[in-house]
Amino acid sequence: MKSLLALIDASLYAQSVCDHAAWASKQTGATIELVHVLGRREGQGVPADYSGNLTLDTKDALLSELAELDLQRAKLSQKRGRMILDEARARMTENGVTQITTKLRNGDLLDTVAELERDADLILIGKRGEAADFARLHLGSNLERVVRSSHKPVLVASRAFRPIKRFLIAYDGGATTMKAVDYIARSDLFAGLECHLLTVGSDTTDQRRKIEDAERLLKAGSYDVEAKIIPGQPEAIISQTIERDGIDLLVMGAYSHSRIRSLFIGSTTTEMVRSCKVPVLLVR
16 A cells, blocks of 8 residues: 545544544555645635625625625635644654645545545545534535545544554455455555454355355455354444454445445445444445
8 A cells, every 4th residue: 555545624533534544554654645625615715796786886895895705715714724734744743654745625525536546545534524513423425425436445534543453344245345355355454453254144155155255365365364144134233243342443345336226235334334433444
């Protein structure tokens, strides 16, 4: 792994994104690109026309005042964005990471991710955004958009970082989760961590064969693997296993790019990201 792309805002989760990025950088030696994106309204001094049916002179004066107000607002947003990046860089430097670059962008977040992810091996984003304290049961509005549009693995940071010693792969035998297993087997991100592999469902011959295939691949990547098949409802069993076994990181297959297909396979992903208190790595 050579490069990480960390997306931050002014939320409490931004600190956690920084701490998880620092951890990933130390694990892999990857550089970190810190990015804060200003929306089109906050990043540019584009005046809105609220003038209605005012007389011409009054309208011109009002538009001039609005333009000046928007310009000042844009300057403040730029200043605030730079401060967010500077504080994030300082936090990472205190964590012993030095290979950091920062970018303050104007425009759409997805356009920025599409441009910058080409050089990144992993994207990091907080579970919730700046309205986190007002909507604790909901995911951030940008999170699902980024996960669905990106072609790179996405690490969703939990509210606070804690040292990562063991991880759990939620494995259903499908192509996406097998891709996650292959990614882990080849990545240096998980080196030295305790690996748990879990299939939720009936212990059939087919399920046993699939989980044994995954276990062999992980062992070939030098992991000691604890593999289990547990019957039950996936969201409940995965959550219970995380709590009982002291899991620090959950790895799952992510949403499909297809909106129609995601209606069937996306709900478990959303529920686990929403309810888990540990970070979640989503692999497409």
